[in-house]
Amino acid sequence: MKTAELTQGAVTSPDGTEIGYYKTGRGPAVVILHGSMESARSHTLFAAALADEFTVYLPDRRGRGLSGPHRPDHGVATEVEDLNAVLTAAGAERAFGVSAGGAVVLEAARTCKNLKQIALYEPAIAADGAPHREWLTRFDQEVARGDLAGAMVTSMFGFEMAPAFLKVMPRGLLRWMTEKMMAKEERRAAAGTITMRQLAPTIHAEGTIVAELGGTFDKFRAVEADVLLMGGTKGLSGLKPGRATLEQVLPHVRRIEYDGYDHGSSSDPGGVNPTGTPDAVRRIAADVKAFFKQQ
Template sequence: MTVESYVTSADGTRIAYERTGSGPPVVLVGGGLDDGAENAPIAPELAGEFTVVNYARRGRAGSGDTPPYALAREFEDLAALIAMVGGRAHLFGASSGGGLALEAAAAGLPVDRVAVYEVPYFVADDQLLQWREYVVNLQALLAEGRRDEALELFMRLAGSSEEDIARARSAPVWPSLRTLAPTLAHDAACLGDGHPPPRLAEITRPTLILTGDNPFFHDAATAIAKTVPNAQRETLAGQGHVADPTRLAPTLSRFYHAS
């Protein structure tokens, strides 16, 4: 992500962001191993109708990461960005960034509408056990500075084959992923124990739960929709875990403009 500006969070951490367009503000919240680049293509699709803020979450790209980490610090980062655009904003969160967006709304941040895409919560007991084992192992690997193995662990959780992992390790992007590896712990914090937490019932704002074609995310979305009041559920047919921005943006626009 190309950094244009910074805001200062409550703990003094500088958070890098790009701001484009005009109109009601929308803050884009990235997911795992994303420094803002994954959401960047959505910004120009929305910028004709909205002020779009795409930011690098703490520990990514130009954003700092003042220790100790806590999920509440990420709420404060969002609060600083929302204050910068006038005090209220819509949120869009992708993947684990959707978990962060939902948690922030439940915590009472001044948001208007919240849309999330394919939040990777787990529903089945075996999936929850796998998630909790992943978190324990991830923390141990990162504590020992074993970033490559932490990345491999994450990729296996996401369903990558050993061949996929071998190709990724030899790809030019791998060093950048190693830099981002410590933030995998941040994303784990956004998803908590792996199941949609009961506190999401405290969300008072209209919420849109989006998925593509993968049935795993459908199960998660159903669980979220059962927990969050005022939740709407929609599927974008033909979409993978990173949705085509030309398909995603019109759906977001309709939702954010709804009365």
């Protein structure tokens, strides 16, 4: 499966921050919004699968790659403004979002009526946002003292991403394993790769988004766009109840659950997605392409 041939561009968000993006393909515009611990280049395989019939835009969300930094009051509204700037420049009525990026796409569909079709893979809408605020103070303290491995462990438990066998391991051992994983990635990374160590500080904004949107399901009854709601049977357990609720409240929704797929199955394999496969990307992209072609 080939990756996409990408060109670069940028737009300016309402607060003056530059939001950079990659672009590929031809046809109607589609914007792909990546998730946590990812960047615009995390969906190059997915973009390539759409590029024969769609012009695909891959923006870097703030704090990553081609885009400017987070601001102190960063939240969902800022993310929606950034996305809407890209949608407007592209003339896009379609968007695909993953995890926290999926939550942003869904909120954009509620507040910005230019979106007609959205596809969401495991959108980070939790049943309750309160638990996702509790770990942010410790996370920020660890980042401030340069303990990025410790911060990543804190966020893993904060987001309820840790499998059962990790929950019984000493925290110090988990931190050591995480540091070794980051160092190994850096040794193998090609020039220009946005690594886990570089992405780690962006997790604060992801926690803020999940906390802000947690438990806000009823407001999504106002979404007029057609929605393709997707997830995997091995995805994040904390997000599964949210998908079930969204299926009930969204007026125009179709749901797909992929047997054996996990939270990263739509993203390029490697880095923080070691279990990813091109076959999984190809299958999800084919369903999204068919959905987008219905309009």
